[in-house]
């Protein structure tokens with residue numbers, strides 16, 4: 001075997017991880033592309049869902065190609081933001097609490113492996129509530145049942161711990177000290193780095209939406225390459241309706257979401273960790289993160305925005321949303337009343353009708369998997385999604401019905417937050 005530098009690095013890292021070194025590592029250029037032997041699996045989309053799926057499949061010994069049109073964690077992708085919250089609280093939707101718990105463990109382990117533990121910031125998550133708020137009350141029960149470390153804090157304790165927050169009508173909160181945030185696109189790119197080291201062939205290629213019916217034996221790329229595989233996973237996030245317009249055009253709803261970063265005054269430590277946790281003001285459908293590395297105090301409305309095209313949509317915030325967010329900030333965080341906007345992002349949620357993920361086989365193409373529908377909360381679950389999809393492809397087994405295509409309606413009625 002001719003040891004190129006790339007192969008050496010791949011083999012060394014894969015060995016260190018105890019992962020299988022798959023045949024595609026050895027020597028060849030790009031095996032399933034334009035005439036070579038087929039890959040076992042081609043994963044289309046290197047966002048958080050596709051990257052984790054490709055990585056896990058390679059660890060299971062599969063020969064995997066991972067393709068992305070714009071690059072993993074690109075600025076258009078839903079996984080392309082600077083930061084993403086990881087929390088355990090999900091009301092009584094226990095499956096997501098369990099997946100968050102598992103995913104946090106796996107994220108931390110992966111960041112340790114790549115020598116970048118700071119890609120997860122354990123700053124705590126504070127979920128504010130008012131009165132009998134049913135979702136937060138159910139969250140409390142679930143966290144207790146599953147043994148998630150948390151505190152239930154009353155108003156006076158909240159004011160004592162976080163005097164820089166004016167809690168307004170919020171009367172209590174759940175605090176998860178072990179949760180926090182992941183550093184969005186850096187985290188995904190770390191997964192792809194490890195996936196490549198484990199044998200995944202990463203190709204920056206845009207896949208042409210496949211035509212016809214029946215099992216798929218190849219896809220073509222816009223540059224004219226053919227990629228052959230036994231199984232295909234389409235993890236195209238908000239692009240899924242474009243890739244499968246007949247099937248998903250009315251079942252995945254990409255919405256425009258604006259994110260704002262306000263700059264605290266120099267030397268003001270009240271709005272960065274450890275003084276400030278991640279916070280959620282559920283009743284006002286808004287959440288935010290502490291200032292991280294001087295990038296600003298993040299504030300993001302969670303209410304669904306208008307329909308958005310991930311390829312061509314303009315990613316500039318609107319003055320109306322900025323004004324509304326400023327008003328909220330002045331009320332809830334008076335110390336930031338006059339803070340300048342230092343940065344902003346426009347991203348998109350890829351919502352299913354109720355917020356449950358879509359993980360199912362294509363109904364007319366048995367070897368094609370549809371993986372997406374992160375619905376504004378999917379990032380944290382990347383590791384669990386990767387494990388679940390890999391297990392279904394490698395071992396088979398029962399599919400979770402709430403992820404099925406059949407449960408995805410054409411009218412939005414959000415139930416998972």
Ligand SMILES: Cc1cc2nc3c(=O)[nH]c(=O)nc-3n(C[C@H](O)[C@H](O)[C@H](O)COP(=O)(O)OP(=O)(O)OC[C@H]3O[C@@H](n4cnc5c(N)ncnc54)[C@H](O)[C@@H]3O)c2cc1C
Nearest residue numbers: 045047048049069078079085207237347374377378379380
């Ligand atoms: C503003 C905002 C805030 C969010 N906050 C949180 C949060 O705090 N916590 C949380 O857990 N989640 C959060 N989410 C949700 C989370 O980011 C998404 O659910 C998740 O990133 C979706 O990942 P994905 O892999 O499905 O899609 P994507 O990341 O969009 O990846 C899809 C990839 O497919 C590629 N692709 C598409 N079509 C093709 C093609 N034809 N050929 C090749 N490649 C293709 C794209 O280039 C892209 O890279 C947030 C989302 C947004 C927008």
